[in-house]
Amino acid sequence: MNTIAAPARFLQVPASLLASVRTAVVGDREPMEAVTVLRQLGYELGEEVYGALQERVQRDFAGVSWAHLDPAEFWRAAASFFSDRGWGTLEFRDLHPAVGALELAGWVEAEAGGGPRGSHLSTGLFTALLERLAGGGMAVMEVPSGTADRTRLLFGRGDVLGQVYEGIRTGQPVEAALAAL
Incomplete structure (x- = not known):
């Protein structure tokens, strides 16, 4: 029997819930285990957001599938989607033919505290979302943003981000690691 999934339901909760979730996930776990759980x-969550964002794009663009939008239109719709739900400001940057960046300002998770530093929940969310959009094979990695009030997520194929990670791990700035691709 084929069933149609019900649309995702969203509710408003205080932003402080993220800090509580992070604190609860950390519990007595090792830091890397906590990061893994937060990303999962x-x-x-990204699986649910995918459907809701798809509905939003179809509504905003009169039934047009996001596969037919140019990237600038899609990222404007995505930015509006997250902003309207209180996550913060999202801006897409095309850094390299194989790597994009999401610049997150006033991002609620980054401000949440509780648990390991970083936007691990958002990293997992955008991994799921971008994998669905691209049909698989996408990875997301948080990198230094250069400012305390911003979060920067890079995305691309896993092997490409692995090369960027290796460059950063050996002391290269993000831009130098990208230029070495």
């Missing part, structure tokens, strides 16, 4: 929670 984000990934599962």
